[in-house]
Amino acid sequence: MRDEEISAALLAWYDGHARVLPWRTGPAERRAGHRPDPYRVWLSEVMLQQTTVAAVRDYFHRFTSRWPDVAALAAADDGEVMAEWAGLGYYARARNLLKCARAVVADHDGRFPETSAALLTLPGIGPYTAAAIAAIACDEPATVVDGNVERVTARLFAVETPLPNAKPELTALARRLTPETRPGDRAQAMMDLGATICTPRNPACGICPLRSFCAGHASGIATELPRKLAKKPKPTRFGIAYVGTREDGAALLERRPERGLLGGTLGWPGSAWTEATPAPAPPAAADWRESPGAVRHTFTHFHLVLTVLTARLPAGSNPERGHFVSRDNFRPGDLPTVMRKVHDLASRALLTD
DNA sequence: TAAGCGTGGCT
DNA sequence: TAGCCAAGCTT
Incomplete structure (x- = not known):
């Protein structure tokens, strides 16, 4: 009753x-x-x-x-x-x-x-x-x-x-x-x-x-209430992201594998995200320069600190990873938030260059 | 079964 | 600022 x-x-x-x-x-x-x-x-x-x-x-x-x-x-x-x-x-x-x-x-x-x-x-x-x-x-x-x-x-x-x-x-x-x-x-x-x-x-x-x-x-x-069991602390991981832009404005992007973190989303080529900053392995030959500052982002189970490298790629660039998306077809808002943050940091760096 | 999986707002 | 929290599912 x-x-x-x-x-x-x-x-x-x-x-x-x-x-x-x-x-x-x-x-x-x-x-x-x-x-x-x-x-x-x-x-x-x-x-x-x-x-x-x-x-x-x-x-x-x-x-x-x-x-x-x-x-x-x-x-x-x-x-x-x-x-x-x-x-x-x-x-x-x-x-x-x-x-x-x-x-x-x-x-x-x-x-x-x-x-x-x-x-x-x-x-x-x-x-x-x-x-x-x-x-x-x-x-x-x-x-x-x-x-x-x-x-x-x-x-x-x-x-x-x-x-x-x-x-x-x-x-x-x-x-x-x-x-x-x-x-x-x-x-x-x-x-x-x-x-x-x-x-x-x-x-x-x-x-x-x-x-x-x-x-x-x-x-x-x-x-x-409700009471909850203690949560595990989040570790911090580090990585590198490469923001490559061709002379005609096309952006070098990469679709991530279907499974796992950010699965199936579009993003900047980069290193794995590990406990120490990985060695550079750019997706294309170019004069890569480090943007001042870093991107900080927190996922469900770890903090991430990304170093951002930018470069202008020549018209005939033939990257080992990723594919070019034309200026008209590229919108930062189509990227997951962490990748949009990378874009924003790279843009600021290029503007003040 | 415990762990992996995003992000933005609030305190 | 750093942690907590939100109409959970998958493997």
Whole structure:
């Protein structure tokens, strides 16, 4: 009974406070019988993996403008999709996005499957995303567990087990709060509550619709939850990047291997990234000069310090690595952020030369 | 199964 | 400033 009261309080709050988002069908529309487009739900959920709403907004608009449905995306050029994704991070998502779109077209007649179990078999769709799409787009009473739900649930039930060990326990508790009614709204309500009220730091318990049910708040430890195991320190790695520009303005770029860090993205040729600065191995013969300063960038699991070398390459340059991209076809914004930083440093160095 | 995999904003 | 954090998935 108590679990149902919590669900009811959550939905009542959501009816008045649901955020308006481009990929979302609001509670009023939903009651009028409108379901959101599964393609847009899927695209938004993949973009939102480990990524904030603010960061996703513009990317979502550009993707849906350029590729309005799953068939269009499935037919897209890989390089153009990678370029459009540039800057959003976790590039495996973009590669899997294409694989998934093509699987939907090839194996599912161009329509997304309508159960979480079937969605789970598609590339890039894991337990969270499968449950979210099924609940939001198909009204399946799937239990959606993301970082927000983990935090809300840990506080609501005062779970002291640290993450990630607490994951099964929190999932079971979240399942208790998953009623048959309005599963899509309920899932989004939990996430909205976590994003706007039950925030990681300084939660707004004073205006929380679940305060009277919250064991964490009652015992004064809500802000400390969920507990987390200590993280490993990040090592620092070093490398060299070569910014080569031909006389006609073409840039010497290289597509990285499909797998691994920045897989499938476009970037400047360079050394491996290792614990000591590697010996130079330029991609083409030229008078390479070091740009003052360095590029600093932090990835998920290490810090990177890049030395940037620039050179003008002759018209007939025949590089050992990479390929030339004409001035008209080169946009720094098509590169992942670390490579855009390299471009920016090289540009500053050439300007002051 | 633990580790690999981006980025930008906030404190 | 440096660490923490965000609507996780894959291998």
